[in-house]
Amino acid sequence: MKQTKKVDSQYDVIFVGAGLGSLSAASMIAQKGKKVLVVDKHNIPGGYATNFSRKDFDFDVSLHSFDGVVKGGDSYKVIELTGVADKVEFLSHKTLYHFQQGDIDIKAKHRDIEDYKNQLFHYFPEEKDNIIRLFKEADKNYKDMCGFLFAKLPFWLRFLATPFFFKRILKYENDTVDSFFSRFTQNERLKAVLSAQWSYYGLPAKDLAFGYFSYPFIDYLRNGGYSIKGGSQKLSDALVEVIESNGGTVLLSSPVTDIIVNEKGRVEGIESKRSGVVSADKVVCNISPHAVVSLVGKDKFKPRFHTKLEAQKMSISGFQVYLGLDCNLADLGVKEDEYIRFFAPMLSQREQFECLQKGEVFDGKTGWSINYFSNVDDTLCAPGKSSLGLFTLIGSIDWHSLSKMEYREKKQQLTQMLIDKAAEQIPNLKDHIVVCEAGSPRTMTKFTNNPGGSIYGFEQNLKQSGLFRRFPQKYPIKGLYQVGAYTFPGAGFIGTMLSGKTLVDRYF
Ligand SMILES: Cc1cc2nc3c(=O)[nH]c(=O)nc-3n(C[C@H](O)[C@H](O)[C@H](O)COP(=O)(O)OP(=O)(O)OC[C@H]3O[C@@H](n4cnc5c(N)ncnc54)[C@H](O)[C@@H]3O)c2cc1C
Secondary structure, rough: OOOOOOOEEEEEEEEEEEEEEHHHHHHHHHHHHOOOEEEEOOOOOOOOOOOOOOOOEEEEOOOOEEEEEOOOOOOOHHHHHHHOOOOOOOOEEEEEEEEOOOEEEEEEEEHHHHHHHHHHHHHHHHHHHHHHHHHHHHHHHHHHHHHHHHHHOHHHHHHHHHHHHHHHHHHHHOOEEHHHHOOOOOOOOHHHOOOOHHHOOOOOOOOOEHHHHHHHHHHHHHHHHEEOOHHHHHHHHHHHHHHHHOOEEEEEEOOOOEEEEOOEEEEEEEEEEEEEEEEEEEEEEEOOOOHHHHHOHHHHHOOHHHOOOOOOOEEEEEEEEEEEEEEOOHHOOOOOOOEEEEEEEOOHHHHHHHHHHHHOOOOOOOOEEEEHHHHOOOHHOOOOEEEEEEEEOOOOOOOOHHHHHHHHHHHHHHHHHHHHHHHHOOOHHHHHHEEEEEEOOHHHHHHHOOHHHOOOOOEEEEOOOOOOOOOOOOOOEEEEEOOOOOOOOOOHHHHHHHHHHHHHHHHO
16 A cells, blocks of 8 residues: 655654554544554554455455453443444354363353353253353353443542452452362363363463453353454554544554654654654554663663563463455355354363474374355455465564575465364365465564564563453553553453553543
8 A cells, every 4th residue: 555645744643553442542542633654564453453465355454253242231431432323333252162172062152141141050060050150140240340440430539449340350369260170160171161262262271361351251141252353453544544534644654763852851753754744742552562761762661661671471382374265155065154163172171282382283292273255255365265364372482583485384384284183174175276375473573563473462470460460551651551452451352442441431
């Protein structure tokens, strides 16, 4: 996208990076009448929330499932606040997910939590009362979270009100997903089933912070999972439209090379390739905090800040294969109500995670998933054709240091392994592949600059999650802020859009 945009010399707020966190916050601030500039290095907006095309196929880079964006639902309020409700269409997933592990085969249907619970009762009859109690409390906790996130009160008042009105946020702030579940059941198998979607959060239930997981856990089951018609690029483009129609500017293909901080320790603006120096009193960063430090200058931060930043653990990366087929999914026997299928081996999530970190995938050691894209959105390819995605989490280990040849080989090898796995589920799949593309940890870094190809910002463990422990949205430099996956509440489409809302509620 070649742009010839006029950039002024002064803005109220400048955003570095045009991922969902930035675009959401910028759209809200622009609607309040502030003059905003969003600058990204890529030639399309959205960060991970983008599309790419190959031949007759359009692929969504990242979105597997967007939780809760149904009119009337809490998550949908973010869509309304960002001004895109009439610009994007959400397509519901008939099956939220289909989970297979050994003899357990569960299909969570769209917005049918009672049916889901009944399936759990079927596999764990002796746990029925515990399951009922668990969901009762998880529902109440979800309400507390929504209360905190969406209350029409000043942010500081919400903080003060938390121990009285949203008390479960504090009650469970030291719980992992596993320790929350353990309050109700000791059945390890049941706990693994309840956290079947753990790959969405990038950590096993024993390490994943309940405070982060608990919102989408219930939001997915109660309000459903969705794709964006036409792919997530449509959402990113719609956010750009809102920003620009409210007087803002989104400048692409323009890496930010400097964040300017004066001798008094106050932000003054940025410099980017196509804009030159631009001034603003406030700069919001949507890039990794490590990159922020190097753009600002290491010496501008106290040693304590560096120690804190260095201690932060990055989330795991992922490997995604995108396939274009010359036939309909139904021709290959894929049922039309299928959307995402998780395949899990009979191994604990922690054991799987350790293997994934080391790059030891499959061989009965690690889980993976299929997304039948065309079963939800047939606008992404020509009639008579279809597309699907294959995904595994994977550690970044040596991906970034391989030579070009080694990298190509490794990428091809893993692509082939995923296709072989998928072909066990979909006979004749291989005869119909006409487009095959893959995104590795190295691809993730190439397009977003996220270190190690991290797909979820900082890992969502107990030490790094929640209202008080997530990486702060305000830097110890006047006028400098952070938004997106690295900060509260965390990664994901709804997570990063909520980080935009939280930033605006608290500081703008
Ligand atoms: C394969 C995959 C699958 C996923 N599946 C799901 C899912 O099903 N559901 C879900 O909710 N979430 C999912 N996610 C996570 C979700 O996509 C991310 O959490 C979210 O999009 C991250 O948004 P962000 O605001 O943190 O910014 P990012 O997307 O990280 O964007 C950062 C932006 O900063 C720009 N940038 C970097 N350096 C500079 C610089 N120097 N100058 C200018 N610009 C710069 C980059 O170009 C980029 O546009 C998935 C992610 C991946 C990769």
